Amino acid sequence: MENQENNQQPAENSAQNSASQKKKNSRQHRKGKPKKARNFVFELSRLFRKNQGKIFSIKRIFRELNITDSSIKNTIIEALETLLEKGEVYMTEDGDIAAHVKTEILEGIVDFVNARFCFVMIEGRELDVKVSVEYTKFAFDGDKVKVEVFPSKEGVKAEGRIVEIIERKEQKIVGKLELSKFAFVLPDNKKIHQDIFIDKNKLKNAKNNDKVIVKITKYPQEVNSSPVGEVIEVLGKAGENDTEMHAILAEYGLPLNFPEEVVNDAKKISAKITEAEIKKRRDFRNVLTFTIDPADAKDFDDAISIQKLENGRWEIGVHIADVTHYVKEKTILEEEAKYRATSVYLVDRVVPMLPERLSNELCSLRPNEDKLTFSAVFEIDDTAFVHKEWFGRTIIHSDRRFSYEDAQERLEKNEGDLATELIILNNIAKKFTEKRFQKGAISFETQEVKFKLDEKGKPIGIFLKQRKDAHRLIEEYMLLANKQVAEFIYHQKQKDGEPKPMVYRVHEPPVEDKLLNFATFARQFGYEVKTKGKEIATSMNKMLASVQNTPQQNTLESLAIRTMAKARYSIETIGHYGLAFQHYTHFTSPIRRYPDMMAHRLLALYLNKKQVEDVKELEKQCKHSTDMEKKAADAERASTKYKQVEYMQILTKNESKVFDGVITGVTEWGVYVEITETKCEGMVRLGDIYDDMYYLEADKYRLVGSRSKRIITFGDLVRVKVKDTNLEKRTMDLMMVK
Numbered sequence: 057m058e059n060q061e062n063n064q065q066p067a068e069n070s071a072q073n074s075a076s077q078k079k080k081n082s083r084q085h086r087k088g089k090p091k092k093a094r095n096f097v098f099e100l101s102r103l104f105r106k107n108q109g110k111i112f113s114i115k116r117i118f119r120e121l122n123i124t125d126s127s128i129k130n131t132i133i134e135a136l137e138t139l140l141e142k143g144e145v146y147m148t149e150d151g152d153i154a155a156h157v158k159t160e161i162l163e164g165i166v167d168f169v170n171a172r173f174c175f176v177m178i179e180g181r182e183l184d185v186k187v188s189v190e191y192t193k194f195a196f197d198g199d200k201v202k203v204e205v206f207p208s209k210e211g212v213k214a215e216g217r218i219v220e221i222i223e224r225k226e227q228k229i230v231g232k233l234e235l236s237k238f239a240f241v242l243p244d245n246k247k248i249h250q251d252i253f254i255d256k257n258k259l260k261n262a263k264n265n266d267k268v269i270v271k272i273t274k275y276p277q278e279v280n281s282s283p284v285g286e287v288i289e290v291l292g293k294a295g296e297n298d299t300e301m302h303a304i305l306a307e308y309g310l311p312l313n314f315p316e317e318v319v320n321d322a323k324k325i326s327a328k329i330t331e332a333e334i335k336k337r338r339d340f341r342n343v344l345t346f347t348i349d350p351a352d353a354k355d356f357d358d359a360i361s362i363q364k365l366e367n368g369r370w371e372i373g374v375h376i377a378d379v380t381h382y383v384k385e386k387t388i389l390e391e392e393a394k395y396r397a398t399s400v401y402l403v404d405r406v407v408p409m410l411p412e413r414l415s416n417e418l419c420s421l422r423p424n425e426d427k428l429t430f431s432a433v434f435e436i437d438d439t440a441f442v443h444k445e446w447f448g449r450t451i452i453h454s455d456r457r458f459s460y461e462d463a464q465e466r467l468e469k470n471e472g473d474l475a476t477e478l479i480i481l482n483n484i485a486k487k488f489t490e491k492r493f494q495k496g497a498i499s500f501e502t503q504e505v506k507f508k509l510d511e512k513g514k515p516i517g518i519f520l521k522q523r524k525d526a527h528r529l530i531e532e533y534m535l536l537a538n539k540q541v542a543e544f545i546y547h548q549k550q551k552d553g554e555p556k557p558m559v560y561r562v563h564e565p566p567v568e569d570k571l572l573n574f575a576t577f578a579r580q581f582g583y584e585v586k587t588k589g590k591e592i593a594t595s596m597n598k599m600l601a602s603v604q605n606t607p608q609q610n611t612l613e614s615l616a617i618r619t620m621a622k623a624r625y626s627i628e629t630i631g632h633y634g635l636a637f638q639h640y641t642h643f644t645s646p647i648r649r650y651p652d653m654m655a656h657r658l659l660a661l662y663l664n665k666k667q668v669e670d671v672k673e674l675e676k677q678c679k680h681s682t683d684m685e686k687k688a689a690d691a692e693r694a695s696t697k698y699k700q701v702e703y704m705q706i707l708t709k710n711e712s713k714v715f716d717g718v719i720t721g722v723t724e725w726g727v728y729v730e731i732t733e734t735k736c737e738g739m740v741r742l743g744d745i746y747d748d749m750y751y752l753e754a755d756k757y758r759l760v761g762s763r764s765k766r767i768i769t770f771g772d773l774v775r776v777k778v779k780d781t782n783l784e785k786r787t788m789d790l791m792m793v794k
Contacts, residue, residue: 096121096131096132096135097135097138097139099121099135100117100121100132100135100136100139100145101139101144103117103120103121104139104144104145104153104154104155105155110154111148111152111153111154112152112153112154113151113152113153114133114136114151114152114153117132117136117153118132136153140153146191146206146217148206148215149173149186149188149215154206160204160205161202161203161204161205161219162176162178162181162185162202162203162205163178163200163201163202163203163222164176164177164178164179164181164184164185164200164201164203165177165198165199165200165201166192166195166196166197166198166199166200166201166218167184167197167247168195168196168197168247168248168249169247170249171189171249172188172189173186173187173188173189174186174187174189174192174195174197175187176201176203176216176218178203182567183213183214184213185203185205185214185215185216186213186214186215186216187203187215187216187217187218188215188217191216191217191218192217192218193217193218193219193220193221194221194275194276194277195218195221196224196225196227196248196272196275196283197225197245197247197248198225198227199221199222199223199224199225200221200222200223200225201218201219201220201221201222202218202219202220202222203216203217203218203219204216204217204218204219224275227248227271227272228269228270228271228288228306228309229241229243229245229248229252229269229270229271229272229285230243230244230245230267230268230269230291230303230306230307231243231244231245231252231267231268231270232244232265232266232267232268232294232784233254233259233262233263233264233265233266233267233268233287234251234264234265235259235262235263235264236264238253239253239254239255239256239259240252240253240254240282241254241268241270241285241287242784244267244303244304244307244784244785245307246785250276250282250283251282252270252272252282252283252284252285253282253283253284253285254270254284254285254286254287255284255286258285258286258287259287260286260287260288260289260290261290262287262290265293265294266290266291266292266293266294267290267291267292267293267294267299267300267302267303268287268289268290268291269287269288269289269291269306270285270286270287270288271285271286271288272284272285273285273286289306291303291306294784295783297404297512297513297514298513300698300783301402301403301404301405301513301695304402304691304694304695304698305400305402305407305691307691307694308687308688308690308691308694309687310396310400310407310684310687310688310691311395311396311407312407314392314411315388315392317388318388318389318392318411319411319413321387321388321389322389322410322411322412322413322414323413325382325413325414325418327417327418329426329428329451333428334451336449337428337448337449337450337451338431338433338446338448338449338450338451339450339451340361340373340375340429340431340450340451340452340453341426341451341452341453342453343361343362343363343371343373343452344361344362344363344455344474344477345359345360345361345373345375345452345453345454345455346359346360346423346454346455346456346457346458346474347359347360347421347423347454347456347457347458348360348458348459348460348463348526348529348530349457349458349459349460350459350460351459351460351461354415354416354420355408355415355416355419355420355647355648356377356420356421356422356454356457357376357377357421357644357645357646357647357648358374358375358376358377358421358530358534358644358645359374359375359421359429359452359454360372360373360374360375360481360530360533361373361375361433361452362477362480362481365435368437369435369436369437369443370435370436370437370438370480370484371433371434371435371436372433372434372436372481372484372533373431373432373433373434373450374431374432374433374434374533374534374536374537374644375421375429375430375431375450375452376429376430376431376432376537376643376644376645376646376652376656377419377420377421377427377428377429377430377646377647378419378428378429378430378449378656379410379414379419379646379647379652379653379656380430380646380653380656380657380660381428381449382414382418382419383410383414383653385657389410389411389414393409393410393650393653394650394677394680396409396650396684397409397649397650397651397680397681397684397685398648398649398650398681398684398685398688399415399647399648399649399688400688400691400692401688401692402691402692402695403507403509403695403696403698403699404507404509404513404695404699408647408648409647409648409649409650410647414647415647415648419646419647420647421452421454422454422457423454423455423456423457424453424454424455425453425454426451426452426453427451427452427453427454428449428450428451429449429450429451429452430447430448430449430450430643430646430656430659430660431446431447431448431449431450431452432445432446432447432536432537432540432541432643433445433446433447434446434536434540436484438483438484439487440484440485440487440488440491442536442540445540445544447541447544447659447663448663449660456473456474458474458526460524460526460527461526463478463526463529464524464525464526466478466479467479467482467525467526467529478526478529481529481533482525482529485528485529485532485533486525486528486532488532488535488536489528489532492535492635492636493593493597493636495636496590496592496593496594496636497593497634497635497636498593498596498597498600498620498633498634498636499597499600499601500600500613500616500617500634501523501600501613502610502613502614502617503520503521503609503610503613503735504520504521505518505519505520505521505696505700505735506518506519506520506521507519507699507703514702514706515699515702515703515706516706518700518703518734518735518736520735534644535635537643537644538561538640538641538642538643538644539635539637539639539640539641541641541643541655541659542558542560542629542637542639542640542641542643543638543639544659545558545641545658545659545662546558546629546639548662550667555629556658556662556667556668557627557658557668557671557674558627558629558641558655558658559625559626559627559641559642559651559654559655559658559674559677559678560625560626560627560628560629560630560639560640560641561623561624561625561632561640561641561642561651562623562624562625562626562628562629562630562631562632562640563620563621563622563623563624563631563632563633563634563635563640564621564630564633565621565633566592566619566620566621566633567621568587570618570619571585571587571592571619572587573619574615574616574619575587577615577757577770578599578612580757580769580770580771581603581608581612581771583598583599583602583603583612584599585599593636596616599612599616600612600613600616607718607732607771607773608718608770608771610718610720610730610735611718611719611720611730611770611771612771614720620633620634621633622686624678624682625642625651625678625679625681625682626675626678627671627674627675627678641655642655643655643656643659649681650677650681651677651678651681654674654677694786697786698783698786700734700735700736700737700788701736701781701782701783701786701787701788702781702783703734703736704731704734704736704738704778704781704788705781705783707734708778708781712777713777713778714775714776714777714793715731715732715733715734715775715776715777715778716731716732716733716773716774716775717729717730717731717732717773717774717775717776717790718730718732718771718772718773718774719768719769719770719771719772719774720737720770721770722752722757722758722759722768722769722770723752724752725739725741725742726739726740726741726742726744726745727739727740727745727759727768728740729774729776729790731776736788737788738776738778738787738788738789738790739787739788739789739790740774740776740789740790740791740792741789742759744779744789744790744791744792745759745768745792746791746792746793746794747761747764747766748761748762748763748764748766749761749762749763750762750768756769757769757770758770774792775792775793775794776790776791776792776793777790777791777793778790779791
């Protein structure tokens with residue numbers, strides 16, 4: 057731009073001066089940049105155009121242009137930089153170069169795994185597309201985008217660049233407010249890597265160190281700029297139990313409270329069971345019936361009835377709360393349940409899918425009360441062979457409410473009320489289990505951490521939840537009901553011969569590459585996991601049984617589960633690999649899962665010889681329920697992690713204690729260690745491994761000492777101290793000790 061003095065000169069003088077300045081600038085440009093560089097820009101462009109889709113290393117570029125002179129090599133590097141700036145070529149993560157040619161443009165969802173890059177998840181594509189941060193176009197986690205997929209070498213994960221943000225995910229971000237001269241919110245979500253700038257007029261009375269929910273009002277448009285937002289809700293002081301639990305729910309987009317109109321609608325529902333309603337149902341009130349649930353449970357979804365028949369067989373009924381009798385379609389109660397899709401179980405609370413009036417009162421199968429149920433009733437012999445089945449609406453009267461501990465005591469001691477009936481049910485249940493495993497079911501029984509909390513929600517004790525026969529007994533009869541309902545509906549044909557629509561719980565077989573990687577890993581510990589056919593399940597079960605009570609148990613169990621596909625809801629029945637069932641649904645927990653309500657409605661429809669009107673809506677709700685289930689599971693894990701870090705913070709507050717641990721993960725920046733005593737996991741960073749400099753051998757899941765050649769790998773037993781705990785990030789730093 058010309059200065060003001062030049063602007064006041066005559067036009068011709070101004071033009072001359074301008075031309076003179078351009079010549080001067082041109083001479084300076086040529087002086088600083090060799091002539092050859094400009095030629096090489098053209099030559100390189102031609103090289104990439106002739107080799108569309110190919111990726112070149114720098115050395116290969118030199119060979120292609122017959123360059124050996126090191127000074128000219130520097131010139132070519134400058135030319136490449138020019139092409140990179142112009143966007144004609146791009147650099148891969150390995151430092152190779154390729155042109156933006158013959159690329160695919162696909163749509164997907166952003167998964168921002170760390171501050172350096174994200175992945176774009178594309179439906180129907182097995183491998184995600186990796187995008188470096190400079191190519192993200194300021195997309196945020198969860199945004200729907202168009203991604204240009206670069207050509208890639210065979211067997212290498214595809215890379216790309218985001219070319220358009222189609223739809224922003226509604227970003228309500230939870231974080232801690234830092235208020236000084238400026239106001240920023242530091243997000244709790246590890247997938248959001250920028251602090252949010254807040255106008256001081258948009259704080260909604262939030263104070264420094266408060267946990268808040270903010271809405272982004274302006275996204276960044278240039279490097280090093282921050283997104284701008286406003287506070288929409290203040291959760292409370294960071295570090296307080298209720299604040300942190302509410303923050304976790306909000307972080308994962310889960311509701312905190314029921315809308316007032318939903319609660320009021322539930323209160324209006326009558327508890328009276330009319331004679332007219334009873335006449336529509338099969339009456340089980342005179343049949344021995346009981347529930348078995350956790351000692352602190354309040355919502356009892358399911359009950360078991362048992363009576364001996366004249367032919368010597370057993371009639372065993374699985375009775376499930378008839379939620380859909382109370383929650384009618386197209387009501388606000390129904391819409392709220394559909395939106396929530398699941399109850400959420402945090403460490404210190406349950407966030408129910410249904411208001412308390414329904415979940416703990418009307419629908420809960422409490423003892424000594426008449427209750428409306430939807431039942432699956434089976435005639436079974438002592439070998440666990442099902443001779444007959446019946447499905448329909450019922451009324452029951454539970455005679456007894458057992459905790460798992462009460463039921464287990466009767467199974468072990470063979471004494472106490474209903475001990476005989478419990479033992480009969482348990483013996484049959486064990487035969488069902490045996491048959492499942494013979495057909496290829498896999499026995500996943502992971503360790504579940506539980507806490508003892510004080511009146512303020514602080515953890516004062518930690519223990520592992522134990523699964524015994526009483527738990528497995530109930531599980532087997534729930535599996536039976538779910539499987540038989542799915543089988544029954546699958547064999548109900550439409551006029552065109554196709555099965556009638558149903559909400560199935562499906563589970564695909566494991567991806568071969570993941571299974572091969574796990575088998576290689578397990579072999580290091582002496583376990584042989586097969587990767588073909590029915591041998592997969594047999595060898596997996598053998599391995600899972602062998603690792604019980606070993607230091608490697610939790611690691612191998614967790615990795616085995618990650619090797620498997622995630623179960624989901626679908627109207628397509630592709631079977632359930634983990635259970636070895638051809639057809640499977642969720643029917644037995646309608647108080648806490650919306651897909652079970654869907655299954656109840658569909659079964660009732662077909663029993664009454666009616667048809668489904670909107671199959672697309674079923675599939676849409678299946679996907680939503682799967683998504684909400686994942687959010688709930690992530691929130692539950694986050695609450696557990698928070699309490700684990702908090703517990704270790706309390707435990708080590710006044711002393712530097714040494715703990716035994718086992719290595720559960722190996723990365724380029726350090727190793728993860730699970731403390732044996734508390735089952736809490738933390739990280740030992742490379743700099744805190746005391747005896748050497750270590751480097752990662754990723755394919756062998758291990759670190760190797762540069763001088764000592766000492767190997768640190770999965771499953772190693774180590775001793776550690778707590779170096780630091782960070783409740784906000786739910787992380788714990790450890791350091792190794794000799």
